[in-house]
Amino acid sequence: MSAIGAKPAAGAAVDTPSMIIGIIIMLVVIAATYFLFGSGLAFMALIGVIVGGILIGFGVHFVPVGGAPAAMGQAPGIATGVAMLGAGAGLAGLFGGAWAAELGVVVATITGAIGGGLLMAITCMFVNFIYVFGMGIPAASGKVAKDPITGDTQTEFKSQGTEGHGLPFVSYVGGVVGGLFGGAGGTLVYMSLLDVYKDGLPAVLGATMSAEVVPIAVTLAGMFAIGIFLVNAVLAAYNITGTIEGPHDPKFKRFPRSIVGSATASAICGIVAIMIVAL
Amino acid sequence: MSIKVEKIEGGVPNSTIMAAGLIASLVCVYLTYANVLTGTQFFSFFGGLATVAALVWGSNTIKHLCSYGIGTGVPSAGMIAFGSGVIAMLFATKFGIAAPIVAVILAAVIGVIIGFVSNNVINMRIPVMIQSLTEMAIIGALTMMGYAAMMTGSFTLQSLSTGSMVFLGLSLPSYQISFLGGGLVAAAFMLGAIAIQHPFNACLGPNWTQDRMLMLGAECGFLSMIVAAVMSLPLISMSAALVSLIVALAGWFYTYTKYIELARRDAFDWVDAKPIPEVEGH
Amino acid sequence: MESIVFGIGITALAGALATVAGAAENTESDIGSQGDPNSQVQLAPQMGYIHRIFNKAVAGEPPAWGLWIALGAGIAWAFMAMQINPILALVLGSALAVFVQGAYATTAYLGRTASLAKFGQPVFIDVLKSMLTVTMAHAFVAIFATVTMCHLINTALGHPFPLPLLGIVWGIALGAAGSATGNPFYGKERQYQNQKFGAGVPIAASGNIVRYAEAGERNSLDNGWFSARLGGPASGVCFGLIVFFELWRTVIFEHMGAGWGAIIIGIIIILVFMMIDRYIEIWARKNYGPYTKPEEASS
Numbered sequence: 023m024s025a026i027g028a029k030p031a032a033g034a035a036v037d038t039p040s041m042i043i044g045i046i047i048m049l050v051v052i053a054a055t056y057f058l059f060g061s062g063l064a065f066m067a068l069i070g071v072i073v074g075g076i077l078i079g080f081g082v083h084f085v086p087v088g089g090a091p092a093a094m095g096q097a098p099g100i101a102t103g104v105a106m107l108g109a110g111a112g113l114a115g116l117f118g119g120a121w122a123a124e125l126g127v128v129v130a131t132i133t134g135a136i137g138g139g140l141l142m143a144i145t146c147m148f149v150n151f152i153y154v155f156g157m158g159i160p161a162a163s164g165k166v167a168k169d170p171i172t173g174d175t176q177t178e179f180k181s182q183g184t185e186g187h188g189l190p191f192v193s194y195v196g197g198v199v200g201g202l203f204g205g206a207g208g209t210l211v212y213m214s215l216l217d218v219y220k221d222g223l224p225a226v227l228g229a230t231m232s233a234e235v236v237p238i239a240v241t242l243a244g245m246f247a248i249g250i251f252l253v254n255a256v257l258a259a260y261n262i263t264g265t266i267e268g269p270h271d272p273k274f275k276r277f278p279r280s281i282v283g284s285a286t287a288s289a290i291c292g293i294v295a296i297m298i299v300a301l
Numbered sequence: 302m303s304i305k306v307e308k309i310e311g312g313v314p315n316s317t318i319m320a321a322g323l324i325a326s327l328v329c330v331y332l333t334y335a336n337v338l339t340g341t342q343f344f345s346f347f348g349g350l351a352t353v354a355a356l357v358w359g360s361n362t363i364k365h366l367c368s369y370g371i372g373t374g375v376p377s378a379g380m381i382a383f384g385s386g387v388i389a390m391l392f393a394t395k396f397g398i399a400a401p402i403v404a405v406i407l408a409a410v411i412g413v414i415i416g417f418v419s420n421n422v423i424n425m426r427i428p429v430m431i432q433s434l435t436e437m438a439i440i441g442a443l444t445m446m447g448y449a450a451m452m453t454g455s456f457t458l459q460s461l462s463t464g465s466m467v468f469l470g471l472s473l474p475s476y477q478i479s480f481l482g483g484g485l486v487a488a489a490f491m492l493g494a495i496a497i498q499h500p501f502n503a504c505l506g507p508n509w510t511q512d513r514m515l516m517l518g519a520e521c522g523f524l525s526m527i528v529a530a531v532m533s534l535p536l537i538s539m540s541a542a543l544v545s546l547i548v549a550l551a552g553w554f555y556t557y558t559k560y561i562e563l564a565r566r567d568a569f570d571w572v573d574a575k576p577i578p579e580v581e582g583h
Numbered sequence: 584m585e586s587i588v589f590g591i592g593i594t595a596l597a598g599a600l601a602t603v604a605g606a607a608e609n610t611e612s613d614i615g616s617q618g619d620p621n622s623q624v625q626l627a628p629q630m631g632y633i634h635r636i637f638n639k640a641v642a643g644e645p646p647a648w649g650l651w652i653a654l655g656a657g658i659a660w661a662f663m664a665m666q667i668n669p670i671l672a673l674v675l676g677s678a679l680a681v682f683v684q685g686a687y688a689t690t691a692y693l694g695r696t697a698s699l700a701k702f703g704q705p706v707f708i709d710v711l712k713s714m715l716t717v718t719m720a721h722a723f724v725a726i727f728a729t730v731t732m733c734h735l736i737n738t739a740l741g742h743p744f745p746l747p748l749l750g751i752v753w754g755i756a757l758g759a760a761g762s763a764t765g766n767p768f769y770g771k772e773r774q775y776q777n778q779k780f781g782a783g784v785p786i787a788a789s790g791n792i793v794r795y796a797e798a799g800e801r802n803s804l805d806n807g808w809f810s811a812r813l814g815g816p817a818s819g820v821c822f823g824l825i826v827f828f829e830l831w832r833t834v835i836f837e838h839m840g841a842g843w844g845a846i847i848i849g850i851i852i853i854l855v856f857m858m859i860d861r862y863i864e865i866w867a868r869k870n871y872g873p874y875t876k877p878e879e880a881s882s
Contacts, residue, residue: 110755148818161867301395505698508697525683
């Protein structure tokens with residue numbers, strides 16, 4: 023991500039009236055779906071999309087991203103943009119989850135979660151590998167004095183003039199957890215929409231056999247999953263203003279705003295996605 | 302250390318570009334309907350021209366939004382634009398001839414809600430956030446619709462999901478060889494998402510000039526149109542695809558050379574194989 | 584049994600292709616200077632350090648590579664749908680995607696450098712001419728390897744996603760893994776080679792990238808040469824392991840326990856990597872020791 027700045031950070035303030043409006047919008051969408059389409063497949067799909075969106079947005083908060091300073095060893099975290107790193111993990115998870123689609127929603131979602139977590143586990147390990155063996159720099163956090171999980175002291179391993187570097191163990195675990203949530207969320211959105219489309223597309227397209235329209239259903243569900251994933255990941259990136267060290271970072275406490283935001287955005291995107299076949 | 306992006310005054314105002322882009326894009330998408338009226342597919346290239354208009358408009362919208370300093374990078378704005386736009390566009394294709402208008406209205410609704418979420422729930426408090434995200438959702442929807450019309454000849458759900466497959470010399474209808482069945486919607490999505498943010502991202506800096514950025518927007522649009530024309534080969538007739546390809550190549554060549562001229566005009570110096578000039582103090 | 588052996592063979596081939604792709608991706612983005620380290624290339628003229636490095640500001644690596652791979656996959660799919668030989672289709676698709684990548688790289692360099700006119704950074708046409716073809720060549724290797732891998736996953740292993748959708752997924756994953764692994768090595772070790780080894784770049788030194796080096800004025804080919812020593816192979820192994828483990832656990836274990844077999848193996852692999860990472864972290868703390876105060880007053 024390019025370096026644009028000069029605006030003061032959004033801060034951690036919670037605008038309660040707007041949060042309430044957001045929750046109301048989500049409830050209105052859920053109610054409209056219930057009244058229009060009953061409590062069948064479409065309604066369950068909408069709930070699935072909203073829960074998936076919340077998981078995605080929440081998961082992005084765990085991923086340790088340092089942005090441009092991390093590429094110079096000046097800040098801890100991974101030196102990539104947070105929305106796209108989350109998208110990489112989540113989409114790799116979606117890949118695995120889509121492959122397991124015939125095994126049911128629960129198994130597919132957990133498989134997707136493991137896929138996302140696996141990408142993050144391997145990537146974060148290689149980040150530390152490069153820092154330690156390629157650059158001679160140990161991992162150190164700039165936000166806490168002791169690692170919350172391992173108890174390692176951080177300050178004396180932080181080089182002079184920097185805010186920390188590498189991935190301390192809590193950031194590593196944060197990355198894996200973020201990948202788990204992102205993969206699970208993306209797969210849940212995909213599975214919910216896939217069920218609705220496999221059910222409703224034959225009637226909409228005038229096809230005789232439902233097996234024929236499976237490619238269309240897969241692509242539509244996959245494209246919507248990617249679109250909803252990116253919207254939620256970017257909203258979460260806006261929430262943390264670009265960089266975060268992991269779950270121990272004070273910025274992590276901003277996540278309630280993101281949960282309401284993701285719920286609202288996913289609700290409206292979800293109902294539009296469902297209305298392709300339900301309306 | 303980050304680059305300070307100042308709000309640059311002057312140039313064509315955003316509202317003018319928005320009106321021009323919206324009208325041009327909608328008109329071009331509707332011109333592809335001439336395919337249905339004449340029973341051919343030769344007017345598909347208007348879909349590509351619609352995407353060029355929308356992307357030029359989009360580059361200015363992103364500049365408008367990002368010059369307030371959103372704290373994260375420019376590419377994420379393109380992603381959120383297309384993420385919300387593709388959802389609106391795919392739903393709107395159900396409505397036959399009214400599809401582009403429905404796409405614009407629905408994208409505007411989604412964009413307002415997402416803008417409200419970003420500005421008020423996420424508390425970004427940028428003055429033009431809601432308007433910009435609405436504009437970008439509309440641009441995303443129109444660009445996707447333009448690519449769909451260009452690659453399949455029409456913008457209805459039926460045309461996006463059926464194509465034909467040649468089997469033992471016979472032409473059979475197929476769901477797999479189609480814009481949706483083959484997943485070309487994914488390639489069009491990424492084409493648009495990178496093309497919308499590239500003009501501002503590439504012209505970023507203290508000597509940003511609007512005409513250079515808009516020319517780059519047109520260049521990205523035509524470049525994407527070239528590859529979209531290649532991808533349309535199995536879905537529309539060979540001659541129609543060739544028409545799109547020739548229009549795209551001509552447009553790209555013109556905008557590309559013009560862009561290089563404008564970059565040469567704006568650059569501090571344009572040298573070939575010279576050493577680093579000495580600046581005093583370093 | 585036969586199908587599992589076939590699946591393992593395809594998995595191994597896909598893992599090997601992914602390794603090559605990851606290495607080429609990292610070298611391409613280091614020669615072009617893309618992503619987060621590019622912010623230093625952008626910053627240097629503003630601090631008065633004029634340079635001859637290629638300033639390729641085309642989004643970040645994940646979205647850009649998502650585009651190249653999805654594009655290569657889309658064009659390959661279109662050619663395959665016209666009954667053209669699959670291998671020829673993959674080559675043509677990758678070639679057209681590289682053409683688009685080259686056009687984006689050129690416009691990015693010209694645009695960013697022209698917008699830095701205020702600080703006296705000239706546009707070096709010879710930099711453009713010599714770097715562009717090299718970065719396009721590495722991009723072709725990476726795109727071809729990844730699109731072929733996606734084609735194998737779709738056709739030979741039977742994944743439901745069509746080729747372009749697989750292209751987006753693996754393109755963004757390639758960019759994310761390659762950029763995470765390769766960016767710090769390029770940014771700290773090579774761009775700031777004159778800073779002390781074994782410590783991060785102090786904030787006061789931002790912008791002071793290396794511009795004069797071993798053989799005269801440094802250019803991006805020198806940077807690519809360096810980062811291909813460790814950053815490239817590490818990114819390659821990283822992405823290769825990701826693809827390999829993801830496919831391996833599915834192909835072998837998915838039908839055990841109605842899918843739970845693959846999940847349990849996945850959890851075990853994650854825990855193994857967690858332990859390796861913890862070992863690396865402890866090794867660094869033990870062997871490098873904490874930073875000591877400098878003896879002189881000036882730092």
